[in-house]
């Protein structure tokens with residue numbers, strides 16, 4: 001069985017690398033020739049733990065790469081579509097990339113006898129697979145879904161920073177289609193990879209699409225909820241949000257995960273999906289008061305961090321502020337919707353001088369701020385002469401920092417938005433987000 005994967009971003013490249021490293025016959029497709037060359041040489045276009053070693057194993061086995069969608073359409077039994085569905089400036093979901101890919105798939109279907117299953121992994125708003133993707137494919141191929149091809153919705157749940165691990169060990173597989181035979185075929189395929197231990201839910205396309213949005217919206221809700229509690233704890237001396245989170249998380253109805261208070265959730269998924277869901281519901285005449293509050297709580301969280309900095313440092317003009325961590329989460333170089341970027345923008349407006357450190361995201365950050373801020377590959381250099389240090393991303397190396405590491409600062413004020421430091425120096429002002437003092 002030959003498998004095509006169209007779009008080699010986080011999801012597509014992780015999936016292609018893991019499957020080919022296990023010996024599956026894979027063709028990875030991407031329109032970006034430069035990206036394809038990088039991948040062919042065994043390098044990943046982005047930082048992701050374990051991806052390069054997995055990719056290299058795949059290249060040694062059965063991973064082929066091409067820019068030609070028609071190659072996949074002519075030769076593959078299963079074609080996974082894993083292209084990006086980014087956010088437009090008004091919070092809507094931008095379907096241009098996926099519809100363009102489907103146009104090319106449809107045009108290739110017109111000229112082939114092959115009848116592949118086309119499996120949509122990209123996140124799309126409920127109804128998109130049936131109302132837009134199916135229509136586009138049928139229009140271009142002049143074939144009916146269920147006859148010349150079938151269409152399955154198969155959302156992905158992997159996390160950046162753990163993409164390979166999650167691809168190897170998914171917690172759940174959703175198969176959305178009204179075609180029983182195709183659902184069974186995809187189920188068998190997944191069982192060949194993962195065995196029978198992973199729950200597989202078979203449903204229709206639109207329910208599968210809703211599951212993806214419900215999942216990400218619920219995760220975002222948990223974070224905004226705990227941020228709300230963190231802001232409460234901040235005002236109550238002696239309280240600590242992490243102890244509250246640990247306690248409520250023991251209740252099995254709540255669970256421990258996604259209760260780490262933060263300066264706001266970021267990344268290319270949660271902010272985008274919450275907003276897209278809000279707009280989708282609003283367009284149906286069903287405004288989501290809950291998701292609106294989740295989103296607003298998230299936006300306002302950065303103001304809490306600014307307040308903490310100003311309360312400790314005073315007027316920020318010409319003060320040097322050190323930001324530790326630029327990526328939206330640890331083990332990633334991705335700065336999309338990163339709260340660190342938003343924080344720097346606000347601090348620059350307040351005429352602070354910014355020095356930054358991040359183990360992986362410096363190059364991406366340079367494309368936004370150029371020479372407006374100073375970049376450091378060593379934490380000590382970023383801290384030098386600083387009036388205040390703000391820990392934004394919970395990289396492991398920051399949690400290992402000791403009292404003496406901060407001696408190079410002009411004023412030893414540390415704002416720890418992730419509460420990862422364990423310092424006990426009386427000459428140092430330590431402010432933990434969600435820790436009332």
Ligand code: UGA
Nearest residue numbers: 156157158159160258259260262265266267269270328329
């Ligand atoms: C998220 C989901 O977790 C994945 O299941 C999903 O597949 C993915 O979106 C997607 O739709 O593609 P991801 O964006 O990679 O994954 O990152 P998360 O681990 O969810 O973190 C998102 C943000 O929330 C980060 O800024 C992180 O620091 C923050 N976060 C997460 C917290 O502040 N506290 C927590 O307890 C957990």
